[in-house]
Amino acid sequence: MIKISEFVKICNQIKDVSGVDCVKICAEEDQGMRKLQDATGTILVGVIPSIEFSGTEDAYIANSACLFFFLQKEREGQSSEKELEQYSQTQDCLMKFKEWIFEDGKSLCKIFLNLKISSVSIDPEYNVFGKYLGWSIKFIY
Numbered sequence: 001m002i003k004i005s006e007f008v009k010i011c012n013q014i015k016d017v018s019g020v021d022c023v024k025i026c027a028e029e030d031q032g033m034r035k036l037q038d039a040t041g042t043i044l045v046g047v048i049p050s051i052e053f054s055g056t057e058d059a060y061i062a063n064s065a066c067l068f069f070f071l072q073k074e075r076e077g078q079s080s081e082k083e084l085e086q087y088s089q090t091q092d093c094l095m096k097f098k099e100w101i102f103e104d105g106k107s108l109c110k111i112f113l114n115l116k117i118s119s120v121s122i123d124p125e126y127n128v129f130g131k132y133l134g135w136s137i138k139f140i141y
Contacts, residue, residue, distance in 0.1 A: 001051050002064060010111060011046040017100045018093040020044040020070065032129045036071075042093055045069040045129070063140050066112070069125060070094045071134035083133070087124060090134030094122065098137065112141040 002010075011023045021041030026032035027048045036043065047067040053060050070090040075082060098120075101112055119140040126133050 001062065002049055004048065007046065007048060011044060013111065014046070014068065014097055014100075015044055018044065018070065018097045020093050029129060036073075036129045036132060040073060042090055042134075043069075043071045043132070044093075045071060063116075065138065065140050067136060067138045068097070069128060069132075069134060069136045070097070071125070071128065071132040074127070074131050074133050086133055087135070094135045094137060098122070101139075112139070115139060115141045 008025065011025060014020075015023050020043060022039060023044045023046065024032065024035045024039065025046045025048065026035055032045055032047075036045070045068065047069075049064040049066050051062055051064050053062050055061050070093045072086045072090055074086070101115060102117070116139065120137065121139070122135060122137045124134075125136050128134075128136070
């Protein structure tokens, strides 16, 4: 299980790597909506990881599930072209992060130790946390 203080550090590292403007951390959607009120720019939302255990008491494996959002506030009444531009901007940040975590397995720095590549899922998001759009990435490590 990751300590909250360590998760905050990781989110700040992701901010530096991906080029987002700010970081918000939440446990669930209602809390995220409150934290994102009036947030501007490109935002990284880190959802506090959940953990599942498998095995027996004396031989178990812990798997943490991570979920991150790369978002911008939806601009009401904007054209489809402008909306796609927002998706493109948030996708650029997401792809920098994805490359970083995939490359991380090859380096000495092990942020997400034992990342299960087959568990990585990237999805476009619309109207998440009430009025934001962009991308999410989830994975197990």
